[in-house]
Amino acid sequence: VDTVKRDLIRTALAGAGAIVLAPLAAGARVEGTGAPADGLPWKYTGLDPDATADRAYRAHRTGLGCCYGVFEGIIGQLREQFGAPYSGIPSELFAFGEGGIAGAATVCGALNGAAAAIFLTAGGTDEKKKARAFEMIREVFGWYEQEPLPDYRPGDAGSEVRRVAARSPLCHVSVSRWCEATGLKSFSKERSERCARMSASTARQAVRILNAERASSFVASHPLSSEVTSCRSCHDSGGVLEDTRTTMDCGVCHFSGETRHPE
């Protein structure tokens, strides 16, 4: 990347004028939507991260997958602890997120389930609560993208599963990179085991973050890389191009020879 050229473009385009944003008020209600009082966030008094990982792993292994696994790993405990309102949401709903939603391999279902669980227990519709929950969710995403995972091993499992940094929150990329690193097939039982452990790791990480927030000690520790920050300074909100939005690692698709299929 020619940063000098990019800086020149940035400077030239900056003269085009400031971008005027007109966001709607978050949490504003419109007559007739008929939604009930949500009462978000729901009660959360702390969970054991390791017990959560075990439960998410077992839930995933029932056959209902990653998104169900993480949501059930966290919310299933709260349902047992508090009953209502948690008893109103069947974890089975989140089976839709399997394989990046019905197998489409978009967002990793473990992340989708973690995001839902975090928003339910720490989010809300007022702007401040929503923004804080989004920060926590993005920290789980950053952790998932940057750390070599899975870092969970079930008590009864003899063999180690190779840890690979997914570099992406997308099922497609996460699975591809793991298959490439291990030489194992994408529908092998080894990959299935890897994903069950990814669910366990992700549920545990979400609970660590929820616990930290509850103790007023949550600090995001997986920020965007300087490359991504540089890209976003032109292409994302407030940038001179402002022609996209994302927090994903730009390099994985846009600066990697891997993306382009050999002719």
Next chain:
Amino acid sequence: VDTVKRDLIRTALAGAGAIVLAPLAAGARVEGTGAPADGLPWKYTGLDPDATADRAYRAHRTGLGCCYGVFEGIIGQLREQFGAPYSGIPSELFAFGEGGIAGAATVCGALNGAAAAIFLTAGGTDEKKKARAFEMIREVFGWYEQEPLPDYRPGDAGSEVRRVAARSPLCHVSVSRWCEATGLKSFSKERSERCARMSASTARQAVRILNAERASSFVASHPLSSEVTSCRSCHDSGGVLEDTRTTMDCGVCHFSGETRHPE
């Protein structure tokens, strides 16, 4: 793409032996997960597609975004119609999906919300119900990727919003392609209006599919392209490489000059 070369690789690798899949039984339950009887799918007796679109549009415009908009557009009506069990799930939970989940721009929140609503009203944990709901969800994904959208216009809106085929279920790509086609900014009020209409279109399409399924007339009409089918025959389940999984349009990232950033 050199199809001859690809066919040679395919033939050569086919000799390596059949891939043995060992999926777990879907819906199998493991002791100690403590999940309640889910009772999925929940009652659904048909909804008006246009009323759903209007409601999703208005819900999105409250400021809680695409994922909330679609889920509330569909499920909000069922909550009013039936009360419990729908009253147990606050639509506000799905505000987590905004901007591709907390702004990360992974899966379009409209699709995430639609997938949840479809699974809740037509899915279930037994293998057959789950597979059928996944087929319906993938049809919404295919429609979203292939059709020029949004095809919804609110009654009180004077101006047309340019329709663009997203070619991807990802917020990042969907927004980028629309910005590129229109020359408008990704955080402009025009893009925000476009996304509110995307929520309306997507909720309407999901309800059309749910209604067709209820009338036993649902047939998927947005299958994978022949290119994607060809790619998947090597790279996806049962292929000789089997090194990834997805139903997304491979060409958008892997055969397009657009993906690679200019040096």
